[in-house]
Amino acid sequence: EVQLLESGGGLVQPGGSLRLSCEASGFTFSSFALSWVRQAPGKGLEWVSAVNRGGSTTYYADSVKGRFTISRDNSKNMVFLQMNSLRAEDTAVYYCVKDPLHHPRYYFDFWGQGTLVTVSS
């Protein structure tokens, strides 16, 4: 059974930093791309960032480019999202999601339960 377990969310002040983690199990982690998708309270879904299976290529939404960094550790079956210079508009539930193939350009076949990030003073 595929499982994606996010952690690291919480309350942070504007301008602050937070690092999200996602631990995966139930599939061959190093064979698939991973992404982060967020959902602001009561709002829709927004793709944030993605990384290919090897970790060599990363992708970002314009709204987070230059502030967020995605990475992965295939030896530990984990993917991370380093979030810097956080803004109120980054407040959302952040989902760790799995792509169905090695390259992050498809739909999302499995989702974690999400971790809430609140940016507020």
Place this chain on the structure above:
Amino acid sequence: EIVLTQSPGTLSLSPGERATLSCRASQTVSDNYLAWYQQKSGQAPRLVIYGASSRATGIPDRFRGSGSGTDFTLTIIRLEPEDFAVYFCQQYGSSPRTFGQGTKVEIK
């Protein structure tokens, strides 16, 4: 980027009725790379349809996806109580991957 517009915003129906959800794209979705997700209250989204018409693993055949180009439809043939939820469409034919704003299917 491709903007997806879903309609209606809310659909009020009774169990056993047919639900028809629309997703319209601002540009042609390459290769009909269009997916649908179901999100129940307080839960993560779940993949329902990919490639416009292919059902994801474990999705019952009362869920039907159709369409091409810029106009796509998710039809739930006969609503079951567990189908009442919010449904999002997503295109992955162009970068960045984008979502529609969602259609809520509620019990009438």
